[in-house]
Amino acid sequence: MDRDGKLPASVRESPRLDEFARRRREFRTDRYRPDYHFVPPGGLLHDPNGACYWNGRYHLFYQFWPPDVSTDRSWSEAMHWGHAVSEDLVHWRDLPVALSPEDGPEDGCYSGQALVEDDRVLVMYFGTEAGNCVAAADDEYLTDFERSADNPVVPIDEEAPYEVFDPCLWREGDTYHSLSGWKRDGRTSEFHFSSTDLSEWEYRGTLVKDGFHTDPEEDGAVPNFFELDGSHVLLFFSHDRGPQYYVGDYHGGTDFDIRSHGRLNSGPVDHGNLHAPSVLHAEDRSVAFFNVVEGRRDWRADPGEGWAGVVSLPRALSLDGDDLRVEPVEELTALRTNHRRVDDRPLAADEEWVVPDIGGASLELRAEVDVGDAAEVGLSVLRSPDGDEATSVTYWADADALGIELGRSSENPAARSRPPEVGSLSLADDERLDLRVFVDRSIVEVFANGRRTLTTRVYPARDDSVGLSLSARRGAAHLESLDVWDMESIWS
Known part of the structure; x- marks a missing residue:
């Protein structure tokens, strides 16, 4: 997208974009389709993924069942990464699908997060039936991700002392770090891995294994681990109780001293409330997106004919002592x-x-x-x-x-x-x-x-x-x- 809002020809030529535009026109009179929240062009939207700020623009990826993908597939086989771009965090433009399972060893592309480096953007995500995978892009609009030839770089291993699921990614010096979020022994767990080359990953232990703040059998999916206002925040999602966070002090490796815990969901997630997070870091601030799944009984009926799923308003994050403060971004006032x-x-x-x-x-x-x-x-x-x-x-x-x-x-x-x-x-x-x-x-x-x-x-x-x-x-x-x-x- 040029600064005047026009996508370059190399992106506009994607045949799916014409279909996305047609569906947005088709659904614009739907009484339940929001006016100023991000929704998919059609099909089903689920977890936001890999939110990032690159080349002066905001990018939002999301779990996506595209409308042209057969309903004969299972959920784990149908998931792609949808993609949208914005100049202002408010107005969004569809981009071509970023990750498709046909291009990798996985059956489907589940959740993950992004790491922005000086010359490229890395994403790490869970590939169903395979493990955690890595891809990279360095083009202007992040429309050309190249998967690692070593995927899955953290394969599923039923005998391992860890679980492989939705990962996040960060870097300390020359070393990459990742958390794989799930549960172990009935306790919320974040499994820590490190690598110097993104291909060979060493298991370091559990950054978090919590049975005090969280309920029994809660998981720690979709982790986002980042520094905020002089502390570290681990924002994650439990399939039973929704998004929540830890605030603490991180000393490297698996040394994370938790000072506080809080919940961002105040109702049962399976009834249509706040869902999984993805956090972008831009211009000295952190902004979170969540999805708010449907509360209709028929929302998974036919991705090819309808649409489902809404992304929350972008929310600015800050700390008030040990409490996470969440507020709508200032850019929304322009509407x-x-x-x-x-x-x-x-x-x-x-x-x-x-x-x-x-x-x-x-x-x-x-x-x-x-x-x-x-x-x-x-x-x-x-x-x-x-x-x-x-x-x-x-x-x-x-x-x-x-x-x-x-x-x-x-x-x-x-x-x-x-x-x-x-x-x-x-x-x-x-x-x-x-x-x-x-x-x-x-x-x-x-x-x-x-x-x-x-x-x-x-x-x-x-x-x-x-x-x-x-x-x-x-x-x-x-x-x-x-x-x-x-x-x-x-x-x-």
């Missing part, structure tokens, strides 16, 4: 339009105030609320005029908790019945509840007081489910301010 504001309004006890003449299906909201003596404060989005459909963001003062209630989110029978997303949030004396909420047709992302994030998929069935309301229960609260913006589409 704001049609600003509306409400100031200084009381919220009477046990009453719901429907915000007049403000609403929409693709919005950003910023609400600051003095909780007062209310036991509960609620903000409802995607609300029908009669209130029969609504998704509610609720703060429970007595429980120091924030949640997304989904009981009235959809009258669509294909939408799964799911428990609420609930996470802890304790407000200090005189601290206001500060909610930043992104609504994008079928996804809601909540960022609260810089300390709590909640994410879920929703499927309102009614065309008039676009309203907003606020409420207080068992006590009164006060709305200090409410800012609402429509959000422009990122697709041309």
Whole structure:
């Protein structure tokens, strides 16, 4: 893509790109297809992979079941790496498929991460039925990855003292390091390997083997290990409980002293909440992407005919002491339009105030609320005029908790019945509840007081489910301010 947005001819000539563009046009009227979140052109999207910053552009790879790949294949055989590029972390352009299992020893291309060097980008990923594999690219748009002739460089070995699965990759001096994330003896484990040539890898032991912070049988898939604000962060994904992190001190080898642990998912992942991470490092900052899988019963029905899967908004990472702080990137403000504001309004006890003449299906909201003596404060989005459909963001003062209630989110029978997303949030004396909420047709992302994030998929069935309301229960609260913006589409 030139700086004016045009892809070079060598990339544009890929026959799949025309098909991707056709499908994006075909699906643009789908009521559940987001306007400003990244979604696949068609087919199925799963874990984001190998996010990186190269040659002045942001690259996002992702597990992809392309729409032209037969549904006769199993999931492990169908996975490719899809690829998109952006100049600004907001607007994305499809690129040709980056990795295809037909080109290597693996049955399918599962998750992995990228390492950006001065003259090339390396990716390390799990090849199903083979092991962890390496590929490299040095062209302008990372459209020409060359696999190592030694793949799988860390083969599956049932007799080994480690497990081979989703890897990450980093470098210390002349030595490459990798973590292979899974579990061992019922405990979350990260298996550490090193190499001087990317071909021969030595097993070093476990960087993490945790049965204290994590539940029994939780795995440590899709690891991202990196330095942040003077500490080291290990961001990973458990198939049972979703994304989480360790913060600690890394002294090299397998010497990682954990100081804290936290969870970024507040609900069961198999019901459609936050999923696997991929972190890029650019211009002295770290930005994470997650996928938010479908909450519809039919989402895997036919990759050739439909689409499924959404990538979360890019989230800037920082540390507040030993806590990982996660916030939407500043670039998203460029999508704001049609600003509306409400100031200084009381919220009477046990009453719901429907915000007049403000609403929409693709919005950003910023609400600051003095909780007062209310036991509960609620903000409802995607609300029908009669209130029969609504998704509610609720703060429970007595429980120091924030949640997304989904009981009235959809009258669509294909939408799964799911428990609420609930996470802890304790407000200090005189601290206001500060909610930043992104609504994008079928996804809601909540960022609260810089300390709590909640994410879920929703499927309102009614065309008039676009309203907003606020409420207080068992006590009164006060709305200090409410800012609402429509959000422009990122697709041309």
